[in-house]
């Protein structure tokens with residue numbers, strides 16, 4: 001059965017990038033995946049000064065609003081790198097936080113779908129035809145973690 005998630009307070013809210021699970025990437029702590037993802041939009045761009053503001057944003061909603069503000073110029077390669085940026089952050093989140101890693105693994109081989117009513121790229125959109133890249137990343141991270149765990153079990157045997 002397909003598992004839908006979206007808001008943090010709904011079922012499977014820990015799959016949302018807005019969930020309060022900090023990650024450390026290249027020696028910097030980010031309060032949520034969303035903070036990290038929004039900040040990466042500006043690395044090397046003319047509007048790089050916004051990065052510390054996103055980093056300090058009190059909530060992921062605020063980080064997203066800053067990152068989505070169309071007055072700021074995105075890095076030129078953003079469309080090419082954004083899926084990889086997201087995957088790195090999501091993988092780090094589920095490697096760091098054991099309790100939500102368990103929630104992810106227990107979903108087995110179910111299809112995971114970000115049930116965003118507006119986002120047809122990361123989610124499925126209102127009519128469920130969206131590309132669901134966040135769900136796809138979660139499923140591929142689930143598989144990678146399973147392989148990492150089976151390697152570490154066979155090494156210790």
Ligand SMILES: Nc1c(N[C@@H]2O[C@H](COP(=O)(O)O)[C@@H](O)[C@H]2O)[nH]c(=O)[nH]c1=O
Pocket residue numbers: 006007008016017018034037064067068114116119122134
């Ligand atoms: N979960 C969730 C959202 N979805 C998240 O929004 C991000 C996409 O941002 P952008 O590329 O700037 O459009 C991505 O992390 C996606 O998972 N958006 C929301 O406004 N509220 C929310 O609770």
